[in-house]
Amino acid sequence: MQEYKNITVIGMGKSGLSAVRLLKLLDKNIWAINQGSVEQWGSHEILKDLNQSHLVAQDDPKAIEIVNQSDLIILSPGIPRDIDLLKNCQAPIWCEIELAWQYCDAPVMGLTGTNGKTTTVSFLEECFKHEGKPYFVGGNIGTPFCDYIYQRKTGEIDQAWGIILELSSFQLESIQDFKPKIASILNITFSHGERYNLLSDYANAKREIFKNMDESDFSFWPVGLWDELGLKAPEHQSFEEIHFDKIETVKSYLENLFDLTGLKIYGEHNLKNIYMAFKMWDKFGGSKEAFQQAINSFNAVEYRLQFLGEIEGVKVFNDAKSTNWEATETAIRGVRDLGPITLILGGQRRGEGDDRFDILEKYKSHIQKVLLIGEAGEFLYPLMKDQFPCEYVETIQGVKDYSAKELREGVLLFSPAFPSFDQFRNYIERGKSFTELFID
Missing domain, CATH: 3.90.190.20 (Mur ligase, C-terminal domain)
Known part of the structure; x- marks a missing residue:
């Protein structure tokens, strides 16, 4: 990160503001670009002490000049990489996840997929709670990864025993070095037709989660996933293909290890989510005791069945x-x-x-x-x-x-x-x- 001094953050949503806060702490020269006039952005404490000339509307002609003179772009996930503003950009384009990764001091579990991500990540959070060790959960689930780095650098929190990140295709489009210790894809079905014309485009964005992993890391994905998508399986890593096709097998596997009578969430899909959560948790080194306690205490994620x-x-x-x-x-x-x-x-x-x-x-x-x-x-x-x-x-x-x-x-x-x-x-x-x- 030393070579990146002039950094532009595009999009002042939650992830963009978190990136700005961290970059201020790192003493970078920051520009913030957002849709609408600066007066319409709202009152954000994080932006108040920035040079006001460094707050620029996305449609301001000055924005293109700023982007083209930047060493690094941090792009909010909701903004496509092919916008006119970035057409001639020569600088690396990262998401907030990649920025945080550059300073990460703890092993990461990363999870993506079309459906079930939030439930699975939230269940893993429940496991971390019962394990009783420091952890961080964030990413697409709501808390930016940069928040963890900021709090570590300011001494507000202890080093995490583990980090679990929910990751969207939009975030994964803009990673460079991000390398989770354990990564999983739950499923891939067509979504975000406003961003992707083809299922293969969407799937390729998802599979970026594996791109920097090697034999020291571990991956999980459903059996037959890559054949169904017509894509080549990721290479240079240890992996296990998860058999989701027979729910009776999934349920039997879990029942042989855990008492499921206290489970409070509905549906076959949630058994699959818990099954994937256990595979990741077990490979990470979490205890079965904490996992059982999570089964007993976990309530459905708000607004997910x-x-x-x-x-x-x-x-x-x-x-x-x-x-x-x-x-x-x-x-x-x-x-x-x-x-x-x-x-x-x-x-x-x-x-x-x-x-x-x-x-x-x-x-x-x-x-x-x-x-x-x-x-x-x-x-x-x-x-x-x-x-x-x-x-x-x-x-x-x-x-x-x-x-x-x-x-x-x-x-x-x-x-x-x-x-x-x-x-x-x-x-x-x-x-x-x-x-x-x-x-x-």
């Missing part, structure tokens, strides 16, 4: 984190044995794969009604109405009104399959709004 309770005879599940069809299919499989399902779908359209509701065909006997909301719901209604009993209710308040009048049994499953940005700032606000409607 979260059981809100039985309300007037209806079992209500909040899966607001679902932003793709596969996540919704997984949720349906998790609750299909609990009664007829009223499924809530919709959100912001992506433009690619929006009409893939044929994925629901095999669950037709389990779905008694589809309630459609938002931009995607309005798009889907004329396409779905002849194949599924459905109704466009526009908002989650419309869902509440419908359920109060019509539902007296079965399952109400909010698993929207689309991003939240048409009606909400993010999936967390969407999930919170849904919960507040049904839980006073």
Whole structure:
């Protein structure tokens, strides 16, 4: 990092601000670029003592000059690498994960995949808690990796025994030297059609997690994954292919090692998540005792097939984190044995794969009604109405009104399959709004 003195951070979201804070501590010459005029950025304590001339709007002509004179770019994951601003950039382009990695002092477990990442990482966090040793959990799950480095350098926290990072394809596009001790891919199905035209593009971004690993490290991925994707398997590392294909085998394996009667999360997919978590935990050197305690204490991740309770005879599940069809299919499989399902779908359209509701065909006997909301719901209604009993209710308040009048049994499953940005700032606000409607 010594050779990088003039550093530009693009995107003043949570990861960008964390990167700026660390770079200030490292005494770097920093420029911050963000969408909108500087006055619209909001009040961020981290930016207050920066040279005000170093705060630049993304569409300001000066921004291109700044980028082209920088030694290093830190790019927020939500911003594509092919934006015009970076067209002639010669400097390395990193994500905040890579910046933190340059100063990391503890072994890292990295996990990626299309669905199940947050649940698996959160379960591993529960294991760390019960192990009773210092740890850090972050990345795409919400806490920037740079926060750990900042706190270590300021003496606020002790060195971690282990670090667990949830990693998105957007983050993995912009790593250079990042090298986890243990890395896993849970699954890969098409997602982020707004960023990737092909499944192979998306999958190649995911497999970047392995690119710097060697025989001293260890990787896990589902058996047959690379053949299914038509990609070459990663090389120069030790690995195990995980057999997810038979859920009975997964369950039997776990039951031979642990008492699962205290498990509070639903669905076959969550058994797979726990299975992967154990494989990583065991290889990392964690104790079986801590893992058992995690099984007994872990509650579902908020807004990921979260059981809100039985309300007037209806079992209500909040899966607001679902932003793709596969996540919704997984949720349906998790609750299909609990009664007829009223499924809530919709959100912001992506433009690619929006009409893939044929994925629901095999669950037709389990779905008694589809309630459609938002931009995607309005798009889907004329396409779905002849194949599924459905109704466009526009908002989650419309869902509440419908359920109060019509539902007296079965399952109400909010698993929207689309991003939240048409009606909400993010999936967390969407999930919170849904919960507040049904839980006073």
